[in-house]
Amino acid sequence: MSRFYYYLILINMIANIISAVPTxxxxxxxxxxxxxxxxxxxxxxVIVVIYTKFFNAFPGMTFPELLxxxxxxxxxxxxxCFMAIxxxxxxxxxxxxxxxxxxxxxxxxxxxxxxxxxLIVSIIFGCFMKTDRVLYTIEIIFLINFPIIIFIIIKAYTxxxxxxxxxxxxxxxxxxxPNMNVITxxxxxxxxxxxxxxxxxxxxxxxxxxxKQIMVVxxxxxxxxxxxxxxxxxxxxxxxIEEMIYPWVATSDSMRMKFFxxxxxxxxxxxxxxxxxxxxxxxxxxxxxxxxxxxxxxEKIKYKDIPIGYLIIILFFTAASLFLIVTLTEYQLFQYSKxxxxxxxxxxxxxxxLLFYIARRMKGAKxxxx
Amino acid sequence: xxxxxxxxxxxxxxISSLILLSGCGEFKDIDKMVFVSMIGIDESGNPDKPYKIxxxxxxxxxxxxxxxxPEYSYLIKEGLTMAETISLLESHIxxxxxxxxxxxxxxxxxxxxxxxxxxxxxxxxxxxxxQMISYxxxxxxxxxxxxxxxxxxxxxxxxxxxxxxxNSGAETSYIVTSxxxxxxxxxxxxxxxxxLPIVEMDESKTHFIINKSIVLEEDKPPYELDSEKTLxxxxxxxxxxxxxxxxxxxxxxFVTRLDTIKPHYTVxxxxxxxxxxxxxxxxAGIITESKNSLRNKELPRYSKLLDEEMKEKVTAxxxxxxxxxxxxxxFGLRLNSHTLPKxxxxxxxxxxxxxxxxVEVKVDSSLKSTGxxx
Numbered sequence: 001m002s003r004f005y006y007y008l009i010l011i012n013m014i015a016n017i018i019s020a021v022p023t024x025x026x027x028x029x030x031x032x033x034x035x036x037x038x039x040x041x042x043x044x045x046v047i048v049v050i051y052t053k054f055f056n057a058f059p060g061m062t063f064p065e066l067l068x069x070x071x072x073x074x075x076x077x078x079x080x081c082f083m084a085i086x087x088x089x090x091x092x093x094x095x096x097x098x099x100x101x102x103x104x105x106x107x108x109x110x111x112x113x114x115x116x117x118x119l120i121v122s123i124i125f126g127c128f129m130k131t132d133r134v135l136y137t138i139e140i141i142f143l144i145n146f147p148i149i150i151f152i153i154i155k156a157y158t159x160x161x162x163x164x165x166x167x168x169x170x171x172x173x174x175x176x177x178p179n180m181n182v183i184t185x186x187x188x189x190x191x192x193x194x195x196x197x198x199x200x201x202x203x204x205x206x207x208x209x210x211x212k213q214i215m216v217v218x219x220x221x222x223x224x225x226x227x228x229x230x231x232x233x234x235x236x237x238x239x240x241i242e243e244m245i246y247p248w249v250a251t252s253d254s255m256r257m258k259f260f261x262x263x264x265x266x267x268x269x270x271x272x273x274x275x276x277x278x279x280x281x282x283x284x285x286x287x288x289x290x291x292x293x294x295x296x297x298x299e300k301i302k303y304k305d306i307p308i309g310y311l312i313i314i315l316f317f318t319a320a321s322l323f324l325i326v327t328l329t330e331y332q333l334f335q336y337s338k339x340x341x342x343x344x345x346x347x348x349x350x351x352x353x354l355l356f357y358i359a360r361r362m363k364g365a366k367x368x369x370x
Numbered sequence: 371x372x373x374x375x376x377x378x379x380x381x382x383x384x385i386s387s388l389i390l391l392s393g394c395g396e397f398k399d400i401d402k403m404v405f406v407s408m409i410g411i412d413e414s415g416n417p418d419k420p421y422k423i424x425x426x427x428x429x430x431x432x433x434x435x436x437x438x439x440p441e442y443s444y445l446i447k448e449g450l451t452m453a454e455t456i457s458l459l460e461s462h463i464x465x466x467x468x469x470x471x472x473x474x475x476x477x478x479x480x481x482x483x484x485x486x487x488x489x490x491x492x493x494x495x496x497x498x499x500x501q502m503i504s505y506x507x508x509x510x511x512x513x514x515x516x517x518x519x520x521x522x523x524x525x526x527x528x529x530x531x532x533x534x535x536x537n538s539g540a541e542t543s544y545i546v547t548s549x550x551x552x553x554x555x556x557x558x559x560x561x562x563x564x565x566l567p568i569v570e571m572d573e574s575k576t577h578f579i580i581n582k583s584i585v586l587e588e589d590k591p592p593y594e595l596d597s598e599k600t601l602x603x604x605x606x607x608x609x610x611x612x613x614x615x616x617x618x619x620x621x622x623x624f625v626t627r628l629d630t631i632k633p634h635y636t637v638x639x640x641x642x643x644x645x646x647x648x649x650x651x652x653x654a655g656i657i658t659e660s661k662n663s664l665r666n667k668e669l670p671r672y673s674k675l676l677d678e679e680m681k682e683k684v685t686a687x688x689x690x691x692x693x694x695x696x697x698x699x700x701f702g703l704r705l706n707s708h709t710l711p712k713x714x715x716x717x718x719x720x721x722x723x724x725x726x727x728x729v730e731v732k733v734d735s736s737l738k739s740t741g742x743x744x
Binding site: 108166237240255 | 398549554
């Protein structure tokens with residue numbers, strides 16, 4: 001597979017360490033989280049394989065284009081609109097979580113609305129770039145940050161303060177029935193592949209997707225899920241980890257690099273994840289913008305000959321996310337993220353049937369042409 | 371048409387950016403901040419204002435050559451809650467207090483006796499700017515004296531007390547290093563008790579002495595471990611890097627320097643719910659001092675003497691912890707790590723089971739050399 005494909009998957013997984021996912025996983029640690037992790041990882045892999053195989057069969061075509069060819073209008077406009085809103089919410093949830101993190105740890109003196117606005121302004125114009133440019137941006141930022149993130153995670157595993165007894169004790173909770181919320185949160189980690197609905201435009205050549213590639217993706221997803229769940233437990237214990245609102249920030253605050261430039265790792269961690277959050281939001285909102293563009297034909301909306309379609313989207317994104325940033329509390333964010341993960345998991349499993357249907361129709365169209 | 375709109379928009383943007391000329395009021399320059407170097411928390415004795423907060427502040431100096439002597443200022447106040455006391459202390463100084471660089475938290479001994487550690491912990495963890503990797507220590511006789519004390523030889527670079535815990539300067543195995551997050555997890559989890567170092571001053575008030583430790587357990591008075599027991603507890607929890615150990619058996623009296631220390635323990639429940647603890651310690655090192663002259667070929671015999679001595683002492687320490695009901699090494703946690711969740715014991719049940727536990731210690735040491743002479 002093209003390396004850009006792996007970026008899409010990896011960024012969604014890595015960026016989720018700072019979203020509500022670890023909080024949800026750790027909240028259910030005594031109600032079947034561990035077995036749900038296994039189920040979630042497997043179901044996530046199923047989604048990755050099916051979606052990749054599907055889009056690989058139609059190189060260079062986006063999902064809206066495929067829908068136009070195979071489906072009636074009344075069906076795909078509402079569907080695409082719904083999907084666009086979903087991608088917007090996915091980006092917004094990362095944005096809100098990260099704004100909360102920044103205000104709590106890095107810049108407690110700046111008013112939250114200014115902080116949110118700064119982040120939005122720096123991201124929103126990136127979303128209107130061409131798809132290939134977005135991918136190049138992702139590559140540059142990702143390649144700079146990813147090695148340091150791997151370094152921090154290796155540091156966490158080799159830290160003397162990591163108590164494996166806690167991790168072993170947590171693992172034994174595997175005997176419980178899998179928890180639904182954890183499964184869906186876990187599936188959400190693997191949903192980076194669904195960004196192909198737009199990003200498939202870039203992959204114009206048929207890619208090689210065999211057992212080797214599936215193994216790589218499986219390894220990445222298992223390693224990420226294991227790290228996300230067990231490292232905070234190893235540092236903070238099993239019984240009272242739920243007290244931590246941001247388990248991963250607390251964990252990075254518990255790591256210490258005696259001879260590093262900065263002893264307190266949490267600041268390095270937050271800055272690295274600022275760029276990861278940026279990438280994640282950029283990807284999600286790029287897809288959302290492209291879908292909105294398709295549904296509402298934005299480039300055609302004009303006021304006195306001035307195209308204002310993009311302006312409407314910018315204003316809508318900014319206003320909606322700022323409104324959410326100001327009104328939501330941490331508890332609401334946690335609850336709504338949970339519902340959102342449930343919704344996405346159900347939705348993308350449901351869409352598998354649609355994919356099969358589209359694939360058949362496309363095959364039929366091809367056959368009749370010949 | 372489009373071009374004029376663009377020009378208009380550009381002019382509008384430039385004019386509106388003039389607002390920024392007045393500068394931003396949200397950012398605090400470094401001269402508006404003062405950095406806290408350590409936090410002391412004491413019991414005041416006044417029931418209305420039970421907490422006494424002592425903050426040690428760095429005094430900025432322009433260069434090290436001008437002020438080689440350490441200079442600090444202190445803020446001290448009593449209050450009902452810690453957060454409010456600190457916010458009141460902010461009105462005692464013209465700058466903003468920055469806790470992000472505070473590396474040590476000293477709690478007065480009395481505070482622990484009155485079981486106040488939960489409240490303190492809650493406050494310290496809840497504040498995001500206090501590092502979770504700050505050291506946590508107990509001050510004797512109280513926190514105030516320890517925080518205010520600058521030992522001989524301290525320079526303006528940094529408080530020397532940080533080096534004691536850092537293990538990069540002093541590397542003695544008598545100092546227990548406890549980070550804030552470690553203290554928290556030991557407090558909250560079952561099957562492991564918190565252990566904290568005790569910081570004292572020597573009689574002539576020139577240096578710190580840190581070689582004792584204190585073990586806590588809920589609803590129990592804190593239990594003090596003297597320096598030898600502290601060493602052995604550190605050894606058992608795999609924290610000791612190298613230790614000097616004295617062997618006195620029969621008429622042999624020698625001191626060994628052990629630099630390979632590999633403790634290993636298993637905890638199991640066997641028939642009729644009795645706990646079996648098996649400790650297996652592997653040691654290697656050399657002899658550094660002896661009363662009698664030694665023989666190289668008799669090294670296996672000396673190793674055996676060390677085995678016996680170590681076994682006796684370790685068994686005695688574990689027995690004492692068992693009897694008193696404290697578990698700083700984490701035997702209970704080890705048991706939980708291979709017990710299914712529904713069979714796990716909580717803290718109280720574990721300590722009761724621990725008291726009747728069967729302990730078996732095995733020491734396997736090999737002394738490699740008698741030093742430079744026989």
